[in-house]
Amino acid sequence: MNKNRLEAFSDGVLAIVITIMVLELRVPPEPSWNGLLSVLPTFLSYLLSFVYVGIYWNNHHHMIHLADRVNGAILWANLHLLFWLSLFPFSTRWMDESGFAQVPVLAYGFNLLCAAVAYFVLQQSLIRQQGRQGALAQALGRDWKGKTSPLIYLAGLGLCFVQPLLAVATYTVVALIWLVPDRRVEHFVIRAQQGPPG
Amino acid sequence: MNKNRLEAFSDGVLAIVITIMVLELRVPPEPSWNGLLSVLPTFLSYLLSFVYVGIYWNNHHHMIHLADRVNGAILWANLHLLFWLSLFPFSTRWMDESGFAQVPVLAYGFNLLCAAVAYFVLQQSLIRQQGRQGALAQALGRDWKGKTSPLIYLAGLGLCFVQPLLAVATYTVVALIWLVPDRRVEHFVIRAQQGPPG
Amino acid sequence: MNKNRLEAFSDGVLAIVITIMVLELRVPPEPSWNGLLSVLPTFLSYLLSFVYVGIYWNNHHHMIHLADRVNGAILWANLHLLFWLSLFPFSTRWMDESGFAQVPVLAYGFNLLCAAVAYFVLQQSLIRQQGRQGALAQALGRDWKGKTSPLIYLAGLGLCFVQPLLAVATYTVVALIWLVPDRRVEHFVIRAQQGPPG
Amino acid sequence: MNKNRLEAFSDGVLAIVITIMVLELRVPPEPSWNGLLSVLPTFLSYLLSFVYVGIYWNNHHHMIHLADRVNGAILWANLHLLFWLSLFPFSTRWMDESGFAQVPVLAYGFNLLCAAVAYFVLQQSLIRQQGRQGALAQALGRDWKGKTSPLIYLAGLGLCFVQPLLAVATYTVVALIWLVPDRRVEHFVIRAQQGPPG
Numbered sequence: 001m002n003k004n005r006l007e008a009f010s011d012g013v014l015a016i017v018i019t020i021m022v023l024e025l026r027v028p029p030e031p032s033w034n035g036l037l038s039v040l041p042t043f044l045s046y047l048l049s050f051v052y053v054g055i056y057w058n059n060h061h062h063m064i065h066l067a068d069r070v071n072g073a074i075l076w077a078n079l080h081l082l083f084w085l086s087l088f089p090f091s092t093r094w095m096d097e098s099g100f101a102q103v104p105v106l107a108y109g110f111n112l113l114c115a116a117v118a119y120f121v122l123q124q125s126l127i128r129q130q131g132r133q134g135a136l137a138q139a140l141g142r143d144w145k146g147k148t149s150p151l152i153y154l155a156g157l158g159l160c161f162v163q164p165l166l167a168v169a170t171y172t173v174v175a176l177i178w179l180v181p182d183r184r185v186e187h188f189v190i191r192a193q194q195g196p197p198g
Numbered sequence: 199m200n201k202n203r204l205e206a207f208s209d210g211v212l213a214i215v216i217t218i219m220v221l222e223l224r225v226p227p228e229p230s231w232n233g234l235l236s237v238l239p240t241f242l243s244y245l246l247s248f249v250y251v252g253i254y255w256n257n258h259h260h261m262i263h264l265a266d267r268v269n270g271a272i273l274w275a276n277l278h279l280l281f282w283l284s285l286f287p288f289s290t291r292w293m294d295e296s297g298f299a300q301v302p303v304l305a306y307g308f309n310l311l312c313a314a315v316a317y318f319v320l321q322q323s324l325i326r327q328q329g330r331q332g333a334l335a336q337a338l339g340r341d342w343k344g345k346t347s348p349l350i351y352l353a354g355l356g357l358c359f360v361q362p363l364l365a366v367a368t369y370t371v372v373a374l375i376w377l378v379p380d381r382r383v384e385h386f387v388i389r390a391q392q393g394p395p396g
Numbered sequence: 397m398n399k400n401r402l403e404a405f406s407d408g409v410l411a412i413v414i415t416i417m418v419l420e421l422r423v424p425p426e427p428s429w430n431g432l433l434s435v436l437p438t439f440l441s442y443l444l445s446f447v448y449v450g451i452y453w454n455n456h457h458h459m460i461h462l463a464d465r466v467n468g469a470i471l472w473a474n475l476h477l478l479f480w481l482s483l484f485p486f487s488t489r490w491m492d493e494s495g496f497a498q499v500p501v502l503a504y505g506f507n508l509l510c511a512a513v514a515y516f517v518l519q520q521s522l523i524r525q526q527g528r529q530g531a532l533a534q535a536l537g538r539d540w541k542g543k544t545s546p547l548i549y550l551a552g553l554g555l556c557f558v559q560p561l562l563a564v565a566t567y568t569v570v571a572l573i574w575l576v577p578d579r580r581v582e583h584f585v586i587r588a589q590q591g592p593p594g
Numbered sequence: 595m596n597k598n599r600l601e602a603f604s605d606g607v608l609a610i611v612i613t614i615m616v617l618e619l620r621v622p623p624e625p626s627w628n629g630l631l632s633v634l635p636t637f638l639s640y641l642l643s644f645v646y647v648g649i650y651w652n653n654h655h656h657m658i659h660l661a662d663r664v665n666g667a668i669l670w671a672n673l674h675l676l677f678w679l680s681l682f683p684f685s686t687r688w689m690d691e692s693g694f695a696q697v698p699v700l701a702y703g704f705n706l707l708c709a710a711v712a713y714f715v716l717q718q719s720l721i722r723q724q725g726r727q728g729a730l731a732q733a734l735g736r737d738w739k740g741k742t743s744p745l746i747y748l749a750g751l752g753l754c755f756v757q758p759l760l761a762v763a764t765y766t767v768v769a770l771i772w773l774v775p776d777r778r779v780e781h782f783v784i785r786a787q788q789g790p791p792g
Contacts, residue, residue, distance in 0.1 A: 005205055005209060005259050007599055007602070008205070008206060008209045008602060009209045009212070009213055009255060011599060011602045011603045011606055012209055012210055012212075012213030012214070012408075012606055013213045013216065013217050014603070014606075015213075015603055015606030015607045015609075015610060016213060016214055016217040016218070016606070016610055017217060018607065018676075018680070019607050019610040019611060019614070019680050020217070020218075020221055020610070020614075022677070022680040022681060022684065023614055023680070023683055023684065025681075025684045027684070027687055027688045027691055028688065031688070031692035031695035031696075031697050031698045032697050033697055035697070036697060036701065050677060050680075054670070054673045057603060057673075058666070058669050058670070058673075061599050061669070072256070075256050075259070076252070076256070076377075079252045079255075079256075082216075083220070083245075083248055086216070086217050086220040086221070086248075087220060087223075089221055090220065090221065090223045090225070093225055094225045094226060094229070097225055098229035101229035102229075103229050103230050103231055103233070103234060104229045107234065179670075203403055203407060203457050206403070206404060206407045207407045207410070207411055207453060210407055210408055210410075210411030210412070210606075211411045211414065211415050213411075214411060214412055214415040214416070215415060218415070218416075218419055270454070273454050273457070274450070274454070274575075277450045277453075277454075280414075281418070281443075281446060284414070284415050284418040284419070284446075285418060285421075287419055288418065288419065288421045288423070291423055292423045292424060292427070295423055296427035299427035300427075301427050301428050301429055301431070301432060302427045305432065401601055401605060401655050404601070404602060404605045405605045405608070405609055405651060408605055408606055408608075408609030408610070409609045409612065409613050411609075412609060412610060412613040412614070413613060416613070416614075416617055468652070471652050471655070472648070472652070472773075475648045475651075475652075478612075479616070479644060482612070482613050482616040482617070482644075483616060483619075485617055486616065486617065486619045486621070489621055490621045490622065490625070493621055494625035497625035498625075499625050499626050499627055499629070499630060500625045503630065
């Protein structure tokens with residue numbers, strides 16, 4: 001079974017999630033600079049979620065690129081990831097409308113954590129299907145980003161009980177860590193195309 | 199006529215249906231644990247529909263993979279299936295907003311039944327075009343899942359008149375039956391690629 | 397320039413138009429059979445528009461299949477068609493919410509007419525690029541459906557001034573005429589693949 | 595890394611942006627000619643944004659067609675462009691609902707300017723990856739349209755302080771300049787396929 005349709009379906013879902021999220025931006029209450037300023041927090045929280053979906057799309061793109069074929073387990077692991085990503089507009093909206101209250105900020109962080117875990121599960125299914133010597137396992141190496149992110153999310157969830165805005169800052173840090181494109185995979189692909197060194 | 203565009207269009211429609219359904223989740227009325235709890239039934243009914251669309255996408259993927267070419271009848275059988283699937287967000291929302299009242303739960307079950315029948319009709323058009331000896335007919339074998347599901351839906355529709363929540367439980371059972379990916383087709387594909395046994 | 401991306405973009409737009417249209421179905425005002433009955437006219441007008449978008453997707457699929465390459469003029473002719481198709485949810489909603497009043501039924505018919513004209517323009521651009529001896533011109537032959545439909549729409553627009561429901565019936569007739577898949581193109585493709593007769 | 599998925603994802607986002615924008619058209623307040631007339635300014639501002647998204651899709655199509663491969667920087671430059679394009683429905687709606695007030699018209703023009711700059715950045719990343727002698731750099735030549743547009747947008751932003759409608763007219767002029775399809779690239783492709791002259 002080839003991977004084209006898994007890519008196409010994931011692209012479709014992610015394209016809708018990323019677009020609808022920005023579409024939910026409410027029009028400012030008045031046509032003035034103050035009106036525009038009043039939607040700035042909304043704008044920034046949507047920007048954060050946009051960047052998150054962008055990161056997932058980017059990494060998904062790299063990961064599937066190195067995969068060979070897909071099976072039933074992989075299809076469901078992918079749908080599981082898409083489920084959590086599709087909740088981003090919901091948790092973003094709640095966090096924003098509540099003015100960054102504790103429970104919604106916890107829910108947003110929990111959503112980020114679930115997406116990270118679902119991504120990890122998908123990655124493991126792909127590696128299992130391809131073998132430890134496969135291109136994906138080699139390219140990921142020790143995968144410190146993938147292993148560190150859930151820990152930082154957990155720290156963020158804890159910080160919610162101190163000050164929700166600190167939690168939002170923590171979530172932003174994870175985004176910044178990932179924003180640096182995953183050069184490991186990219187370098188691996190280039191090296192593989194050039195043949196083994198030496 | 200090749201099948202790529204039928205796949206692409208179906209992927210597009212299913213991606214939208216699955217995404218928009220989750221987007222319809224209302225933000226909890228208050229930013230608290232109670233607020234979150236109050237949207238739990240909504241969340242679970244959306245989860246059920248998400249899983250259903252996932253199952254259809256998964257099976258559609260396997261089925262079209264084994265098809266050769268498409269003709270006008272197949273294109274319309276596919277649009278017919280997409281029509282019933284596209285009604286899922288509508289019937290899910292009604293069932294949920296009514297607090298699982300009798301008529302909306304009946305309507306939801308009827309929608310599931312129509313989608314199952316439409317899927318069966320599409321499958322038959324593909325088999326007819328390919329012949330009884332074709333890969334799809336061989337892979338489906340006796341198709342007990344496809345033949346049993348409508349009967350269970352009918353039982354669920356009957357149970358609505360006793361207690362709507364029993365009907366919802368019945369619909370969930372069908373989802374669980376299908377959640378096990380259709381290994382028949384998958385095994386068939388692997389066997390076909392390895393050549394005939396013996 | 398190849399035609400893959402034109403197909404992909406058109407599929408995307410049509411998938412969204414067809415799905416969002418059905419999503420706009422309002423939940424019945426009460427969870428009862430009467431509630432369901434009260435949304436029946438809405439349901440039927442959405443069904444009509446769903447079938448129309450399905451017909452356009454189907455014919456677009458056949459037409460582009462026979463095209464060779466695309467140029468700037470064809471890309472814009474295609475966007476022009478998509479523009480009118482994307483207005484279907486708007487004109488359907490207005491017609492339905494007004495209870496099939498004269499002006500909205502006129503607007504709906506005008507939208508259908510513009511889409512038909514835009515389709516014809518796109519077809520002509522494709523034929524011009526390919527030449528009169530090309531596969532598309534040959535397959536279309538005298539194109540009586542494409543030439544008759546605008547006339548029937550015009551008749552429907554006239555009937556609006558007598559009784560809007562007669563106009564809706566007229567629009568339905570055009571849909572039924574097209575619902576028969578365009579066998580001309582399909583036959584031509586099959587014949588072309590089998591080689592010339594004799 | 596190949597460019598197919600970048601195209602597919604961009605097509606998905608642009609298809610959603612262009613469709614949702616038209617879907618936001620409000621149904622006229624009454625089912626009459628006056629009702630239809632009252633939504634005319636809304637209709638025209640959506641038409642302008644539809645044409646803008648169409649222009650971007652068209653140019654994006656041509657540009658990526660000439661690109662070879664994509665890297666992480668290009669993926670993010672593309673997401674950056676999609677971000678600004680995805681804000682079009684928001685800024686269009688605000689401009690329209692405010693009755694073309696000064697600040698919303700400024701915001702709309704700023705959105706157009708940011709999209710133009712993001713497009714330029716994406717173009718530069720593609721040229722850098724391909725080299726100055728690459729097909730894209732050759733095809734673009736002096737790129738007077740790309741370099742003039744931001745200046746006209748800036749002029750439009752200035753005119754907002756005189757009369758917002760003049761600014762809208764200025765934005766329309768840029769759309770008209772681009773509406774002429776980018777024949778440079780098209781001619782280059784045709785020439786390249788015919789081999790070098792002489």
